[in-house]
Amino acid sequence: MELLSLKTFKYVVEFGGVQAASKELHTVQSNVTARIKRLEEEIGSPLFYRKGRKLELTPTGYTLMDYANQLLQLEHQASIAVKQVGEATGEIRIGSMESFAAVRMPGLIQSLRKKHPNLLPRVQTETSGQLIEAVLNYKLDCAFVGGPVQHKDLVCRQVLMEELVLATAKGVDVPDSLIMFRQGCAYRDKALNWLRDNGRLDTEVLDMGTQEGILGCVAVGLGFTLVPRKVAEESRYAKDLNLEVLDDQFSQIPTIMITHKNAIDMAGIDTLLALFNGKPPEWESAA
Numbered sequence: 001m002e003l004l005s006l007k008t009f010k011y012v013v014e015f016g017g018v019q020a021a022s023k024e025l026h027t028v029q030s031n032v033t034a035r036i037k038r039l040e041e042e043i044g045s046p047l048f049y050r051k052g053r054k055l056e057l058t059p060t061g062y063t064l065m066d067y068a069n070q071l072l073q074l075e076h077q078a079s080i081a082v083k084q085v086g087e088a089t090g091e092i093r094i095g096s097m098e099s100f101a102a103v104r105m106p107g108l109i110q111s112l113r114k115k116h117p118n119l120l121p122r123v124q125t126e127t128s129g130q131l132i133e134a135v136l137n138y139k140l141d142c143a144f145v146g147g148p149v150q151h152k153d154l155v156c157r158q159v160l161m162e163e164l165v166l167a168t169a170k171g172v173d174v175p176d177s178l179i180m181f182r183q184g185c186a187y188r189d190k191a192l193n194w195l196r197d198n199g200r201l202d203t204e205v206l207d208m209g210t211q212e213g214i215l216g217c218v219a220v221g222l223g224f225t226l227v228p229r230k231v232a233e234e235s236r237y238a239k240d241l242n243l244e245v246l247d248d249q250f251s252q253i254p255t256i257m258i259t260h261k262n263a264i265d266m267a268g269i270d271t272l273l274a275l276f277n278g279k280p281p282e283w284e285s286a287a
Contacts, residue, residue: 001039001042002035003071003072003075004035005035005036005038005039006039006064006068006071006072007025007068007072008021008025008031008032008035008036009035009036009039009047009064009065009068010065010068010069010072011024011025011032012032012036012048012055013057013061013065016055017053017054017055018032018033018036018055036048039064043060043064045058045060046058046060046061047060047061047064048061069137069138070138070262072138073138073260073262073263076138077263077264090118090119090120091119091120091121091122092112092119092120092121092122092141092142092266092268092269093122093124093139093140093141093142094121094122094123094124094140094141094142094143094144094272095123095124095125095126095131095134095135095140095142095143095144095145096123096124096125096131096143096144097125097126097127097128097131097144097145097146097185097186097187097255098125098181098210098211099187099211099227099228099231100144100255101123101125102211102212102231102234103228103230103231103234104144105123105144108272108275109121109123111271111275112268112271112272112275115271116267116268116271119267119268121268124140126184127181127182127183127184127185127186128145128146128149128184128185128186129183129184129185130184131143131144131145131258132145132149132151132154132258135154135258135259135260136151136153136154136260138260141259141263141266141268141269142257142258142259142266142269142272143257143258144159144255144256144257145186145255145256145258146162146185146186146187146253146254146255146256147186147253147254147255147256148254148256149256149258152261153260153261153262154258154259154260154261155258155259155260155261155263156256156257156258157256157257157258157273158254158255158256159255159256159257159273159276160254160255160276161252161253161254161255162228162229162230162252162253162254162255163228163229163230163251163252164187164190164191164226164227164228164229164246164250164251164252164253165226165227165228165229165232165243165244165245165246165251166224166225166226166243166244166246167215167218167224167225167226167227167232167241167242167243167244168218168224168241168242168244169218169219169220169221169240169241169242170240170241170242172220172221173221174221174223174224175204175221175222175223176200176202176203176204177203177204177205177206177222177223177224178191178192178195178203178204178205178206178223178224178225178226179206179208179214179217179218179222179223179224179225180205180206180207180208180214180225180226181207181208181209181211181214182207182209183207186253187226187227187228187253190226190250190253191225191226192205193250194226194246194250197250204223206222206223211227211231211235212235212236214227215227215231215232215235215237215241216237218237218241219237219240219241220240226246226250229243257269257272257273
């Protein structure tokens with residue numbers, strides 16, 4: 001069973017079909033189809049139900065997908081391990097919440113590059129929920145997410161504690177509209193809990209995709225938000241914002257670095273952890 005065939009199978013699943021997978025793999029559709037057919041012949045069972053142009057995984061396909069993820073990650077890790085003999089080289093795939101990326105990541109990446117000049121960091125920003133899924137599916141080597149996090153396949157380390165504050169516009173009557181990231185954001189969950197605890201069940205919730213977009217809308221009085229104090233204070237909108245302290249149950253939220261439990265040790269990850277006053281103890285994750 002060739003790794004290229006497994007990678008092709010994985011791309012067909014993740015990108016929704018043969019045509020999209022062929023574009024990602026920079027090959028023609030006939031090559032993708034041939035590799036899938038060869039896999040099915042090796043396994044002796046179809047991997048997809050074909051419904052017109054749609055492809056749906058069969059039970060065999062679901063099982064192979066799990067192993068394909070693991071085998072392709074093992075290939076990635078083997079490549080890293082060989083390159084890191086003597087010195088960290090290659091690349092490290094880092095996931096981050098957008099707020100963390102905006103105010104913390106530049107300094108971390110600068111220190112990482114200074115320590116490992118031959119290591120190329122690749123940073124991806126998503127919600128905490130999406131980052132957790134990416135680490136579980138071996139698409140990221142590590143990620144910084146809002147906690148707490150509990151999962152049997154993750155190693156979770158707290159790196160810092162953020163303080164959330166209530167941000168509103170100065171000198172403006174603010175409508176009862178909460179502006180937050182979309183579902184999957186740990187800060188959004190805190191904000192919704194804060195609304196429920198304060199009996200504000202009718203508050204409108206508006207979704208936005210960027211931290212600067214959220215703070216920009218808050219600064220002109222379109223609504224309010226809950227945001228890490230450091231993010232608000234370092235924003236270009238800081239002078240236009242009122243920041244109110246919240247009760248500890250809503251203001252305190254840990255930032256967690258997560259890695260897959262089956263991941264190999266990486267010098268780059270050790271360096272990132274060491275930048276937070278040494279390596280914090282691991283959390284025992286539970287399903």
